[in-house]
Amino acid sequence: MLYIGNHTSSSKGYLAMGKQTLANGGNTFAFFTRNPRGGRAKDINLQDVQEFLQLAQENHFGKIVAHAPYTMNCAGAKENLRDFARETMADDLKRLELTPGNYYNFHPGNHVGQGAETGIARIAEILNEVLTEEQSTTVLLETMSGKGSEIGRNFDELRQIIDRVERKDKMGVCLDTCHVWDGGYDIVNNLDGVFTEFDRLKAIHLNDSMNGLGSHKDRHAKIGEGEIGLGALVRVIRHPATKGIPFILETPNDDEGWTREIALLRKEYEEK
Template sequence: MLTIGCHLSSAKGYTAMAKEAEKIHANTFQFFTRNPRGARAKEINPEDVKIFHKKAKEQGIAQILAHAPYTLNACSADESVREFAVNTMRDDLQRMEYTPGNCYNFHPGSHVKQGPETGIAYIAQMLNELLKKDQSTTVLLETMAGKGSEVGRNFEELREILDRVELQEKMGVCLDTCHVYDAGYDIVTDLDGVLTEFDKVIGLNRLRAVHLNDSMFGLSSHKDRHARIGEGKIGLEAIVRVINHPALSHLPFYLETPNDLEGYAREIALLREAYKE
């Protein structure tokens, strides 16, 4: 069965997200842990979480994916920004234990003219400070498009971060189809080659989730602008190859396309029809 969902608003709580997922025939979903452009986090209601767990079991909701706010930059040149990243992720990982056994995804950050090596060192330092042996959450590094001074613009940079993390069993990677294509990895004409390279550099065993997005600008553009499925430079045919690839088809897929709930429902239906059991 295809495990697919989209990004849902967490403003009304976990149960509301489960209901929205049911409405669009999704069996997973992604959500922001807090305001994506700020710092505020909604207080968790234990009763809401209790109802969510029951509903998730009834609906067959698989691994859900929390996304850190965009304001989290673990490798900023500004010490106060790095401190904010540490405090935010620490709080997020504590909150994640209300829904144990899931994943938490974050953008590695931007080194802001310090150089990628310095950025990588800061990110690993944060992870080594925060990851705990008894946590149930797997933290995912997201593949990035390479705009500006982003860290994670290639597989080698992600591998360098992972190599420096002490509790490696708590780490994984989320592959974003728009980001990797924009970064220069040709998943349209050479998906096998890209996945072979990923396996060689990082290891496919570390891949835990896929952000399924078309790309507005395309190969090597380094733009990071998502398009609806089939309306961008990647195209529907290539996206269908992604969800059916034997190295990927068992993973959860999360749509981050520019859509409302009705649009997500259409994309989910389209991809379910194209998925080969």
């Protein structure tokens, strides 16, 4: 089965997100745990959660992907920024236990001049403080395009983080097709080779790219309208390494556009 959906607004609650996903033709979705630019998370309506869980079960949803706010920088040089990241992640993971067994995705962070090695150590330190044996949520490190001082520009940096985490069974990777392409991984001509480097693969952000291979720009494009192209992205969803994992569209679209993209990708997937 192909589990596919788009990044949706969490402002109306879980049930509304689930219903909009179904209206778009999807069976999974991603959402921000709070305002992507930071701030306090909204209170959760327990009845809303229960109604969503029933809807998801009845419609055979795949795992959903919660996304941490962009302002959460676990690699930050300033202690107050790391405190915010630590507190935000701990709070998010606690709240996500209301929808158990899903994913929590975050951008590893920016070392802002400290160097990647220091940034990697800081990220792992926070993960070791926050992850618990009891949690059912898997935490995903997202692949990045390598702009500025981003950590996660290649799998080696992600592996270094995971190697330092004590509870490795709680960790995974979310591969963003635009990010890895912009980061220099040729998923058009060497998809098999790329997937041999990305173990612990749990989810994919399926996006085309406005820029060329290795551009380090991170500019998403609609499916089939960028430098990666429809054919290569279809090979991603058909690849054995991605079987059963959620595909999340973060393309520059509205619900009508995502509905078209989901229908197109389902059609291409089923014609293999």
